[in-house]
Amino acid sequence: MNSSKKTKRYQSSTWIKLCPIVFIAGMFVLEACAAKDTAANVNIKAGQSCSTSDCHPKMGKDAYVHGPVATGDCSFCHKQENKDKHIFQPIKNVEALCYECHDKLDMGSVVHQPVADGNCTGCHSPHQSANQFQLKGDGPGLCYECHDKSIGGGKFVHGPVAADGCVVCHAPHSSDSPKMLMAEGNDICFSCHSDKQDEFAGKEFVHGPVSDGCIECHSPHSSDFQFSLSGESTQGVCFTCHEDKKDEIAQVTVKHGGLETDRGCMACHNPHVSSFPQQLDMAPMDLCLSCHDKEYKHADGVSVANMKILLDNNSNHHGPIADKDCSGCHNTHGSKDFRILRGYYPKKFYASYNPDNFKLCFMCHNDTLVKDAKTTTLTGFRNGDQNLHYVHVNKTPKGRTCRACHDAHATKNPKHITDTVPFGAYQMPVGFTKSNKGGTCLPGCHQEFTYDRDNKVKNR
Numbered sequence: 001m002n003s004s005k006k007t008k009r010y011q012s013s014t015w016i017k018l019c020p021i022v023f024i025a026g027m028f029v030l031e032a033c034a035a036k037d038t039a040a041n042v043n044i045k046a047g048q049s050c051s052t053s054d055c056h057p058k059m060g061k062d063a064y065v066h067g068p069v070a071t072g073d074c075s076f077c078h079k080q081e082n083k084d085k086h087i088f089q090p091i092k093n094v095e096a097l098c099y100e101c102h103d104k105l106d107m108g109s110v111v112h113q114p115v116a117d118g119n120c121t122g123c124h125s126p127h128q129s130a131n132q133f134q135l136k137g138d139g140p141g142l143c144y145e146c147h148d149k150s151i152g153g154g155k156f157v158h159g160p161v162a163a164d165g166c167v168v169c170h171a172p173h174s175s176d177s178p179k180m181l182m183a184e185g186n187d188i189c190f191s192c193h194s195d196k197q198d199e200f201a202g203k204e205f206v207h208g209p210v211s212d213g214c215i216e217c218h219s220p221h222s223s224d225f226q227f228s229l230s231g232e233s234t235q236g237v238c239f240t241c242h243e244d245k246k247d248e249i250a251q252v253t254v255k256h257g258g259l260e261t262d263r264g265c266m267a268c269h270n271p272h273v274s275s276f277p278q279q280l281d282m283a284p285m286d287l288c289l290s291c292h293d294k295e296y297k298h299a300d301g302v303s304v305a306n307m308k309i310l311l312d313n314n315s316n317h318h319g320p321i322a323d324k325d326c327s328g329c330h331n332t333h334g335s336k337d338f339r340i341l342r343g344y345y346p347k348k349f350y351a352s353y354n355p356d357n358f359k360l361c362f363m364c365h366n367d368t369l370v371k372d373a374k375t376t377t378l379t380g381f382r383n384g385d386q387n388l389h390y391v392h393v394n395k396t397p398k399g400r401t402c403r404a405c406h407d408a409h410a411t412k413n414p415k416h417i418t419d420t421v422p423f424g425a426y427q428m429p430v431g432f433t434k435s436n437k438g439g440t441c442l443p444g445c446h447q448e449f450t451y452d453r454d455n456k457v458k459n460r
């Protein structure tokens, strides 16, 4: 507050007009209050001070003494009922009394209830106090005179609540923002966290609740969770809104190790803003490869391959991966199918034919490619009109699964045909060579066979 405003608020002219009254008031006398009479019977002698070693001895001794009290003037506020007796008129309207000397407070549109009620002495002692502005409490202590202490009582207390109290954010009398805040919405937060404002500015993807308000997740005061969040910072806070995700993750049978790190959801998501959709920290595939750039080995021998190396070493990337999307096939949050796949895919080299066995591939590819024995359209893997997918896959019980020939991620060969396929402990070669109208295979399964879509080849 600038001093000119201060001067204006306290009308010195009024004070000067009051000087004679002060003097006359001093003329009223208290007879020895030491006399062990009841206060009402005390006679007041002219010229006697109200504050002596016997009467109101502490008055005027605190660190902050209200102007008129400092000058020993009691009578402006306390009017005697009877000029000889120590009986005073009750102060019926405190606010009006304050405004006899002070300018009316500038009121914003949102007024604090005790101010609206004229209860100025709810916060200010009319006499003195240990605190500036004769406040009845220090920092938050003042507010806790009426508000529940639990506001600042969580395990994690927001910096300014711990350090400076409440009036850095709330105007004590009134303001133009809800809850008498100094600024509205996220602006109150950005008034101190300007680094965050800079960080968030211009980001393409803003998490829904961040635009709704920081307080959707952070308590401005305190909470039992780190960063004053409304839930535990790694995932609990997310589940307060994304309940469906909580249920989904609880129900999956194949868990993703990526969710089990001590960063929780924050291993992949940014709670505030992002340059990528879905609040992801990086472009989706880069994100996967930021962890899957190494092999994960287990004591029992189970391991997860180094996917980055596999992609680096095999330049023919499968469609979705060429589009930089691993989530077409994998559900990052877990799944009921092995390898967190989005659909069933057999683990083994052989499986009885059933389109349900290949749900994963048939999410994107047409299942007719293995259905009909004869075709000239459904697949390129045919010898004349003989459907070689049908020949290999459509068998019971020993139908070959897609993995017998294809790799889901990347290969050196066209059509995602692998070089080798594990057959028990044996890395069996596939031996595929593509030609214009077909191809040749020399796998570990049989001698060299050639197929040609236009001119059916007789392979002995």
Ligand code: HEC
Binding pocket: 050, 051, 056, 059, 066, 068, 069, 072, 073, 074, 075, 076, 077, 078, 091, 094, 121, 126, 127
């Ligand atoms: C600016 C006005 C003002 C002045 C000056 C003032 N008082 Fe008061 N006083 C009040 C008000 C208002 C109350 C009632 C307090 C309340 O409502 O909580 C009060 C209450 C009191 C009480 C009752 C007990 C208490 O503390 O609440 C005593 C005693 C008292 N005043 C003594 C004095 C004495 C002695 C002086 C002069 C040294 C003095 N006052 C000067 C406004 C004043």
Ligand code: HEC
Binding pocket: 006, 010, 015, 066, 067, 068, 076, 077, 094, 095, 097, 098, 099, 100, 101, 102, 120, 121, 124, 126, 133, 134
């Ligand atoms: C008799 C006149 C008078 C009355 C009545 C009066 N005040 Fe004051 N008040 C003063 C004077 C004089 C000062 C000292 C001004 C200064 O130092 O700038 C003061 C100072 C204050 C201050 C400190 C202001 C500052 O900037 O440091 C507060 C707070 C205050 N009064 C509140 C009240 C309240 C609340 C009431 C009603 C209960 C009240 N006053 C009634 C005369 C009065």
Ligand code: HEC
Binding pocket: 001, 006, 009, 095, 098, 099, 102, 105, 112, 114, 115, 118, 119, 120, 121, 122, 123, 124, 133, 135, 167, 172, 173
């Ligand atoms: C809820 C508590 C509360 C109530 C009620 C309250 N005040 Fe205040 N008042 C404060 C606080 C806290 C400050 C110190 C302001 C600051 O730190 O910015 C203050 C400061 C003041 C000041 C000095 C600074 C200024 O703004 O000029 C005056 C004068 C004042 N109050 C008068 C009043 C009057 C008159 C009333 C009743 C109409 C009143 N107050 C009611 C808490 C209160």
Ligand code: HEC
Binding pocket: 112, 113, 114, 119, 122, 123, 142, 143, 144, 145, 146, 147, 166, 167, 170, 172, 179, 180
């Ligand atoms: C003399 C009692 C009293 C004191 C002291 C007091 N308040 Fe209040 N305050 C109230 C009352 C009464 C209400 C209105 C009822 C309610 O909403 O709790 C209120 C309401 C509020 C509200 C708005 C609540 C809402 O939901 O709209 C805020 C914010 C607030 N006070 C902050 C403070 C701060 C900060 C302080 C300390 C500077 C403080 N209060 C000191 C009595 C007080």
Ligand code: HEC
Binding pocket: 140, 143, 144, 147, 151, 152, 158, 160, 161, 165, 166, 167, 168, 169, 170, 179, 181, 188, 215, 220, 221
């Ligand atoms: C960092 C700024 C900030 C500080 C410091 C702060 N508050 Fe608040 N306070 C807020 C915001 C923002 C809200 C609005 C919360 C909402 O709308 O849910 C609020 C709301 C309130 C409310 C209304 C009830 C509620 O919880 O929503 C009260 C009462 C309150 N504050 C009291 C206090 C008290 C007492 C202190 C000091 C212990 C304090 N505040 C310190 C920002 C702050």
Ligand code: HEC
Binding pocket: 158, 159, 160, 168, 169, 188, 189, 190, 191, 192, 193, 214, 215, 218, 219, 220, 227, 228
């Ligand atoms: C008056 C200044 C101020 C305002 C306003 C303010 N803060 Fe803070 N905030 C701080 C300070 C100071 C710290 C403590 C910084 C530290 O410990 O490094 C802090 C800490 C935090 C932290 C924890 C940071 C950490 O690294 O532990 C979060 C989260 C936070 N504030 C969010 C908010 C939100 C949300 C709002 C708006 C409701 C807000 N702040 C308003 C000053 C403020």
Ligand code: HEC
Binding pocket: 186, 189, 190, 193, 196, 207, 209, 210, 213, 214, 215, 216, 217, 218, 227, 229, 233, 237, 266, 271, 272
């Ligand atoms: C969806 C909930 C959510 C919302 C809304 C939210 N935050 Fe956060 N915030 C978090 C989480 C979770 C963390 C902890 C991040 C971590 O562990 O990396 C955090 C951390 C912080 C931190 C401390 C750590 C850091 O990143 O510096 C600050 C400061 C912060 N938030 C400020 C804000 C501000 C300001 C807003 C409003 C513009 C806001 N937050 C809105 C969830 C949220």
Ligand code: HEC
Binding pocket: 207, 208, 209, 216, 217, 235, 237, 238, 239, 240, 241, 242, 265, 266, 269, 270, 271, 277, 278, 279, 280
């Ligand atoms: C206060 C409620 C709330 C909290 C807490 C919350 N979110 Fe959100 N989240 C939303 C809303 C609302 C949307 C926007 C939904 C929409 O636009 O359809 C959203 C969107 C998202 C999206 C993007 C979805 C999409 O389709 O673009 C992701 C990812 C997300 N949240 C993750 C998180 C994570 C991680 C956390 C924990 C840090 C979290 N959320 C905490 C409410 C919340």
Ligand code: HEC
Binding pocket: 235, 238, 239, 242, 245, 249, 258, 259, 264, 265, 266, 267, 268, 269, 278, 280, 284, 327, 332, 333
């Ligand atoms: C290992 C990385 C990773 C972790 C950890 C992770 N997510 Fe995701 N999340 C993703 C990816 C990738 C997507 C985008 C999926 C897509 O495009 O289908 C996503 C999408 C989302 C979406 C929006 C789309 C949807 O699936 O509904 C929400 C909400 C979401 N995640 C919440 C969470 C929550 C809550 C957590 C913590 C329990 C979490 N995520 C942990 C990677 C992760």
Ligand code: HEC
Binding pocket: 254, 255, 256, 257, 258, 259, 261, 267, 268, 284, 287, 288, 289, 290, 291, 292, 296, 297, 303, 304, 326, 327, 330, 332, 338, 339, 340
């Ligand atoms: C934060 C690191 C991290 C990120 C990011 C991550 N993962 Fe993982 N992922 C792991 C860990 C850890 C395992 C478990 C390794 C183990 O078994 O020891 C794992 C396991 C897997 C497995 C094997 C699951 C099983 O149990 O058989 C697949 C498949 C997988 N991740 C795919 C992905 C995909 C796709 C993405 C991107 C959407 C991704 N991961 C992002 C850490 C991560």
Ligand code: HEC
Binding pocket: 285, 288, 289, 292, 303, 304, 305, 306, 307, 318, 320, 321, 325, 326, 327, 328, 329, 330, 339, 341, 345, 347, 403, 408, 409
């Ligand atoms: C077209 C579907 C598909 C896409 C797209 C896909 N995967 Fe896979 N992924 C699979 C299948 C099927 C398996 C199981 C392979 C097996 O058992 O031989 C698998 C297995 C894995 C494994 C475990 C590897 C192992 O055998 O040790 C990891 C890690 C993995 N994928 C990561 C990724 C990453 C990272 C991406 C994106 C770059 C991705 N996947 C994209 C289908 C896909």
Ligand code: HEC
Binding pocket: 318, 319, 320, 328, 329, 345, 360, 361, 362, 363, 364, 365, 402, 406, 408, 415, 416
């Ligand atoms: C998420 C969708 C998706 C899934 C699931 C999927 N694919 Fe693909 N696949 C594609 C896309 C897209 C292409 C590229 C098509 C193009 O370039 O015309 C492709 C191309 C292929 C090709 C090469 C086709 C050509 O003509 O070059 C083969 C072979 C293939 N996929 C096999 C599989 C197998 C085996 C599976 C199951 C493990 C599978 N796909 C699962 C989307 C998918």
Ligand code: HEC
Binding pocket: 358, 361, 362, 365, 369, 370, 378, 379, 380, 381, 382, 389, 392, 393, 400, 401, 402, 403, 404, 405, 406, 415, 417, 434, 437, 438, 439
């Ligand atoms: C015996 C090896 C073998 C098996 C098993 C096999 N494929 Fe193929 N597939 C091929 C060959 C070879 C081609 C390349 C045909 C050409 O264009 O010359 C091919 C091509 C494809 C294509 C490209 C479109 C087309 O039909 O030409 C898709 C898609 C495909 N296979 C999916 C699958 C799926 C899904 C499975 C499992 C249900 C599967 N394949 C099983 C060898 C196989």
